[in-house]
Amino acid sequence: MSGFFKSSIGRKVAMALSALFLMFFLIIHLSVNITSVFSKDIFNVASHFMGTNWLIQFIMQPVLIFGVVYHFVMGFVLELKNRKAVGITYAKNNGAANSTWMSRNMIYSGAFILIFLVIHFLDFWIPEVKYKYIDVIPEDPNRYYEELVHKFVPIWRVALYTIGFIFLSLHLMHGFKSAFQSIGIPSIRKKIFQTCGKIFAIVVPLGFIVIALFHHFNNH
Amino acid sequence: MNLTLKIWRQKDASSKGQMVNYKVNDISEHMSFLEMMDVLNEQLVNSGEEPVAFDHDCREGICGMCSMYINGEAHGPDRGVTTCQLHMRMFKDGDTITIEPFRAAAFPVIKDLVVDRMAFERIQQAGGYISVNTSGNTQDANSIPISKHAADEAMDAATCIGCGACVATCKNSSAMLFVGAKVSQYALLPQGQVEASDRVLNMVAQMDLEGFGNCTNTGACEVECPKGISLENIARMNRELMKASFK
Numbered sequence: 001m002s003g004f005f006k007s008s009i010g011r012k013v014a015m016a017l018s019a020l021f022l023m024f025f026l027i028i029h030l031s032v033n034i035t036s037v038f039s040k041d042i043f044n045v046a047s048h049f050m051g052t053n054w055l056i057q058f059i060m061q062p063v064l065i066f067g068v069v070y071h072f073v074m075g076f077v078l079e080l081k082n083r084k085a086v087g088i089t090y091a092k093n094n095g096a097a098n099s100t101w102m103s104r105n106m107i108y109s110g111a112f113i114l115i116f117l118v119i120h121f122l123d124f125w126i127p128e129v130k131y132k133y134i135d136v137i138p139e140d141p142n143r144y145y146e147e148l149v150h151k152f153v154p155i156w157r158v159a160l161y162t163i164g165f166i167f168l169s170l171h172l173m174h175g176f177k178s179a180f181q182s183i184g185i186p187s188i189r190k191k192i193f194q195t196c197g198k199i200f201a202i203v204v205p206l207g208f209i210v211i212a213l214f215h216h217f218n219n220h
Numbered sequence: 221m222n223l224t225l226k227i228w229r230q231k232d233a234s235s236k237g238q239m240v241n242y243k244v245n246d247i248s249e250h251m252s253f254l255e256m257m258d259v260l261n262e263q264l265v266n267s268g269e270e271p272v273a274f275d276h277d278c279r280e281g282i283c284g285m286c287s288m289y290i291n292g293e294a295h296g297p298d299r300g301v302t303t304c305q306l307h308m309r310m311f312k313d314g315d316t317i318t319i320e321p322f323r324a325a326a327f328p329v330i331k332d333l334v335v336d337r338m339a340f341e342r343i344q345q346a347g348g349y350i351s352v353n354t355s356g357n358t359q360d361a362n363s364i365p366i367s368k369h370a371a372d373e374a375m376d377a378a379t380c381i382g383c384g385a386c387v388a389t390c391k392n393s394s395a396m397l398f399v400g401a402k403v404s405q406y407a408l409l410p411q412g413q414v415e416a417s418d419r420v421l422n423m424v425a426q427m428d429l430e431g432f433g434n435c436t437n438t439g440a441c442e443v444e445c446p447k448g449i450s451l452e453n454i455a456r457m458n459r460e461l462m463k464a465s466f467k
């Protein structure tokens with residue numbers, strides 16, 4: 001069994017499982033955030049729950065952090081191994097003849113997502129950890145909405161988030177169906193995954209973009 | 221038609237190699253690509269130069285030897301064909317055609333366009349077989365019931381000719397389409413069950429040892445494969461490996 005995760009295929013399967021978890025997390029994250037567009041109170045209740053529930057904080061959050069780190073570290077490791085496996089490159093190579101741009105540039109869309117994630121951590125997660133575990137300020141269940149709205153006042157941050165999510169969309173255009181292929185789902189279902197993949201890759205990032213734009217213009 | 225050819229020339233495995241330009245004239249559109257190469261080589265021999273070394277054998281799409289990367293694609297711009305089945309009518313008068321050997325660290329160049337694909341043989345030897353008692357009381361294969369569906373899929377997988385176009389095309393030099401096909405052709409049939417676990421474990425281990433890359437599901441191999449081997453075979457290999465590893 002330990003041999004499995006050392007094999008090229010085992011690593012791909014683990015990579016796909018981490019990606020599937022990340023996509024599941026994106027759905028949860030979007031569901032919570034989208035409430036901020038409709039109702040300040042529902043958003044506060046949902047955020048307070050996510051921010052204080054021990055299962056979320058001490059089980060799901062570490063799993064998530066491990067998932068993200070595993071995914072991008074393995075992404076870079078496999079990319080380096082693959083470059084070594086290629087050796088000398090072609091003088092003329094027509095990649096567009098047989099594959100999509102998204103599928104050939106996962107490492108670049110991924111790298112941009114990583115840059116975005118670092119900024120996102122500095123923006124939301126670090127202040128959150130400081131609030132709760134370093135400064136130990138007593139919890140105010142109504143603080144979340146104001147914090148969120150405040151973040152989207154500067155246009156540069158809105159622009160940055162939009163670009164970040166466009167790269168996420170490109171990553172998922174290939175990634176969604178690729179993950180199911182990696183874990184060996186048979187082809188009878190492939191068509192369904194391709195369609196779901198396209199919908200997921202457009203709807204989820206677009207949802208996040210809409211939220212950022214909404215709060216920016218709602219407060220002007 | 222008259223053509224300019226840019227061809228990779230490399231004296232031997234240890235020399236550096238480079239692209240060299242040649243001109244060929246009066247090429248008929250009915251010629252196969254290899255016949256066009258024969259015309260070039262005759263021209264080179266007549267003028268006292270070293271002919272371009274390239275692999276070929278059957279010249280009818282079944283041996284898988286004719287490895288050439290033509291204008292940025294394995295076996296050239298046509299679909300479902302090997303280089304020997306590629307016709308010159310796919311090109312126009314005045315075209316420049318770039319011809320390179322199949323590239324992958326695991327397929328080192330031996331000379332010019334000839335590459336060493338023994339890595340495939342070693343993967344095959346690691347498990348791409350079934351053990352049959354041939355002492356005279358062999359069971360007739362037709363007496364074993366096999367569903368039409370399984371037989372068709374196994375046959376499709378078995379049409380892989382081991383040409384290496386999948387590796388040559390893959391941005392990761394992954395051999396998973398080839399190994400997936402070889403694992404599948406046995407995994408789908410009752411005769412392949414006895415050695416199924418060892419087969420997939422050993423073939424994948426050998427594939428990794430040879431230094432092939434990791435599949436990222438771009439699907440380029442499936443498009444360029446002359447035999448139309450489906451990505452489905454990679455998914456099946458992944459399932460077979462999981463089954464074998466976790467039982």
Ligand code: HEM
Nearest residue numbers: 016019022072075106107110111114175176178179182436
């Ligand atoms: C929320 C963030 C992310 C999500 C939802 C996500 C999603 C995915 C999915 C679904 C796959 C396909 C998995 C497979 O085929 O096995 C994938 C592959 C990959 N990801 Fe990500 N990813 C994210 C972040 C990143 C980051 C930060 C990097 C940094 C480099 C990255 C690099 C890669 C690479 C190199 C691949 C492999 C390419 C492939 O197998 O097609 N990803 N990702």
Ligand code: SF4
Nearest residue numbers: 380381383384386445
């Ligand atoms: S899978 Fe297709 S491209 Fe790869 S070796 Fe077999 S026949 Fe050639």
Ligand code: FES
Nearest residue numbers: 277279284286304
């Ligand atoms: S020479 Fe045999 S397949 Fe082309």
